[in-house]
Amino acid sequence: MIRFISxxxxxxxxxxxxxxxxxxxxxxxxxxxxxxxxxxxxxxxFSNLTITLARVVAAFALAMxxxxxxxxxxxxxxxxxxxxxxxxxxxxxxxALVVIVLAYVWAGLTEVAAVGAVAxxxxxxxxxxxxxxxxxxxxxxxxxxxxxxxxxxxxxKHLILPQLAPYLAAATRSGLSxxxxxxxxxxxxxxxNGVGFxxxxxxxxxxxxxxxxYALPFVALMLGVETFxxxxxxxxxxxxxxxxxxxxxxx
Amino acid sequence: MNDTSRxxxxxxxxxxxxxxxYHSAGGSPLRALEDLRLTLPAGQAGAVVGPxxxxxxxxxxxxxxxxxxxxxxxxxxxxxxxxxxxxxxRLLPWRSVIDNIRIAAPHAREDDIAALLDEFGLxxxxxxxxxxxxxxxxRRVALARALAVKPDLLLLDEPLVSLDAALAKDLRExxxxxxxxxxxxxxxxxxxxxxxxxxxxxxxxxSPRPARVVATLDVPTPRRALERETAEKIEAQxxxxxxxxxxxx
Numbered sequence: 001m002i003r004f005i006s007x008x009x010x011x012x013x014x015x016x017x018x019x020x021x022x023x024x025x026x027x028x029x030x031x032x033x034x035x036x037x038x039x040x041x042x043x044x045x046f047s048n049l050t051i052t053l054a055r056v057v058a059a060f061a062l063a064m065x066x067x068x069x070x071x072x073x074x075x076x077x078x079x080x081x082x083x084x085x086x087x088x089x090x091x092x093x094x095x096a097l098v099v100i101v102l103a104y105v106w107a108g109l110t111e112v113a114a115v116g117a118v119a120x121x122x123x124x125x126x127x128x129x130x131x132x133x134x135x136x137x138x139x140x141x142x143x144x145x146x147x148x149x150x151x152x153x154x155x156x157k158h159l160i161l162p163q164l165a166p167y168l169a170a171a172t173r174s175g176l177s178x179x180x181x182x183x184x185x186x187x188x189x190x191x192x193n194g195v196g197f198x199x200x201x202x203x204x205x206x207x208x209x210x211x212x213x214y215a216l217p218f219v220a221l222m223l224g225v226e227t228f229x230x231x232x233x234x235x236x237x238x239x240x241x242x243x244x245x246x247x248x249x250x251x
Numbered sequence: 252m253n254d255t256s257r258x259x260x261x262x263x264x265x266x267x268x269x270x271x272x273y274h275s276a277g278g279s280p281l282r283a284l285e286d287l288r289l290t291l292p293a294g295q296a297g298a299v300v301g302p303x304x305x306x307x308x309x310x311x312x313x314x315x316x317x318x319x320x321x322x323x324x325x326x327x328x329x330x331x332x333x334x335x336x337x338x339x340x341r342l343l344p345w346r347s348v349i350d351n352i353r354i355a356a357p358h359a360r361e362d363d364i365a366a367l368l369d370e371f372g373l374x375x376x377x378x379x380x381x382x383x384x385x386x387x388x389x390r391r392v393a394l395a396r397a398l399a400v401k402p403d404l405l406l407l408d409e410p411l412v413s414l415d416a417a418l419a420k421d422l423r424e425x426x427x428x429x430x431x432x433x434x435x436x437x438x439x440x441x442x443x444x445x446x447x448x449x450x451x452x453x454x455x456x457x458s459p460r461p462a463r464v465v466a467t468l469d470v471p472t473p474r475r476a477l478e479r480e481t482a483e484k485i486e487a488q489x490x491x492x493x494x495x496x497x498x499x500x
Contacts (some may be wrong), residue, residue: 143317144341147333148355148400158354162345240345240380 027209035213044198049218052183052194055111059118060179064171066119067126068164074127075134091124096182100189109190118182125178126171133167165237172230180222264291264314264404264436268323270461271309283309284321285461291453293328294434296473298447300489301457307440308338310462311408314438327404328436334402338409340389342381348392349377356399367395371425387418394426398433405437411446426450427474444489448482450474456489466492 011029018028027035039045074081074088103117137160145159161168187196195218202211271284283306291297301307312318314325315335327333342351352364368374371391381389390410397405410426411419427450430437441447447454454468468485472478 140337140339140341141343143312143315144335144337146317147315147335147406148396150354151357154354154357158343158346162343237345240382 024206024208027212031209032212032216035209036217039210039213045214045217048193048195048198048214049221052180052187052196052218053221055115055118055183055187055194056176056180058115059122059183060175062115062119063122063126063179064168064175067123067171068130068168070123071127071130072134072160072164075131075137081131088124088127091120092128096121096185100182100186104190111191114183114186114191118179118186121182122175122179126175129167129171129174130164133164137163162237169230169234169237173226176222176225176230180218263293263326264289264297264328264438265324265326266290266310266314268310268313268321268325270323271306271313271318271321282461284313285463287323287457287463289455289464289467291436291438293436295452296430296437296439296450297453297455298439298441298451299455299457300441300444300447301462302459303442305457305459306462307442307457308408310457311406311438311440314404315406330403332400332403333406334397334400334404334435335406336390336393336397336408336410338412340381340386340393342389342392342396344381347378347380348373348384351381351392352396352399355396356401359399359401364399367399371395387414387422390414390422391425394422394429398429398435402435405435407437407439409441410439411441411443423449431474444486445482448485449477454485454489456492 014026015028018026018031023031036045070084074084099120100117103113103120107113107116141159141163145155150159183194184196184199187194188200191197195214198214199211202208202214266287266289268284268287270282270286272280272282274280287310289297289299299307299310309318313321314327315333342348343354346354349364349368352367353359356364365374368377371394373388373391373395376384376388376392381392384392394407394410407426411422414422423446426439429435430450439447439450444454448470450473452470452473454470455464456466456468457463458465466489468488470477470481470485472481
């Protein structure tokens with residue numbers, strides 16, 4: 001409810017701003033939503049959103065799987081940590097733009113270069129977070145699993161993943177927002193479709209309506225992913241923590 | 252340097268440790284165990300008793316195979332399937348009580364698990380998460396889990412510590428009944444001599460660090476058959492050994 005009021009206030013503020021300024025500089029909500037409708041009917045909005053979302057998903061999946069594997073190894077193995085840490089620090093401090101431009105120069109203006117560049121930008125962040133999680137694994141439970149001879153699969157499923165879950169959730173949250181922002185830059189610089197490309201077009205034509213008509217649905221889409229996918233998943237994996245309050249102290 | 256094997260000679264537990272050192276960061280190594288020998292016949296319960304900090308838990312970790320850095324040999328009972336109850340129950344907090352047992356004992360039959368839960372009064376807690384349980388209940392779950400794997404050797408690390416007197420008594424009786432009925436070779440580590448006398452067929456008294464077995468006492472009529480005088484006699488015997496052999500610190 002409070003969220004709804006706050007959102008309405010934002011819309012009103014936008015309307016107010018639009019009525020005070022040149023509609024070409026800041027078009028009002030109605031004009032923008034009309035444009036959204038127009039683009040949706042033509043099919044362009046849907047296809048561009050899908051393409052961008054596919055790039056987000058691909059880059060995110062790549063970064064998370066490699067980041068989780070590398071972060072786990074670095075968190076568990078001191079030698080690997082010391083060997084890879086300088087690389088990690090370098091990658092962490094490399095500006096996203098540099099990675100993107102280098103990827104396009106070396107691999108051409110291709111889909112692989114685009115997705116790879118985004119994944120490479122997210123990778124060090126995933127590694128750092130998962131490494132922290134791997135370092136925090138409980139050695140007592142590890143001993144227990146060894147005594148009871150857990151199979152590797154059971155160890156992964158029941159011992160390691162539940163302990164890494166909060167770290168994976170944190171990496172997912174920060175990762176999704178980072179990835180989709182960088183995907184737009186990649187599209188702007190070297191792709192001929194997607195939301196980033198359309199925004200670049202709008203910028204060239206100084207078409208603010210078009211720009212907002214692509215930006216807003218995409219923000220809404222990512223908010224939807226966060227609210228309906230990431231958050232419920234997080235609640236599901238952390239449901240065992242809620243038990244503390246209703247602890248049964250009597251035997 | 253060491254050898255943990257599973258031999259079949261009478262299927263007993265045979266421990267013979269020449270030495271176990273801890274290597275602290277930049278200091279002289281600390282000797283935890285030295286020339287420690289103990290033998291436990293199959294189907295019997297042994298209790299390792301010693302002053303706190305003498306290396307009882309270290310010994311248990313060696314027997315459990317969690318620490319292989321020692322000189323000596325440890326022969327486990329045949330098949331060598333271990334069931335262990337740690338001092339802290341060490342249940343998976345993100346899995347329910349029954350899933351904790353299922354995961355540790357993937358080959359156990361569902362009705363066997365149900366029977367175990369019943370036996371330990373845990374049936375109504377099967378779907379609870381470990382954090383919802385008191386320590387007494389959590390220990391019982393850990394015990395049920397250790398039994399679910401049908402162990403050839405059951406290791407109990409201070410199974411009654413930090414429980415109030417009534418709960419400790421309940422759990423002690425439960426463990427005593429279990430040993431009598433199932434005849435699982437069991438090794439209990441405890442700092443409490445009376446607890447050892449109440450549960451064990453054979454008691455191993457450890458010296459202060461570096462620990463070795465200073466005496467092995469047999470309880471002629473263990474557990475339920477134990478009479479008060481026998482218990483008191485053994486207790487006096489043990490105290491005499493401690494006063495005679497080791498210089499108190």
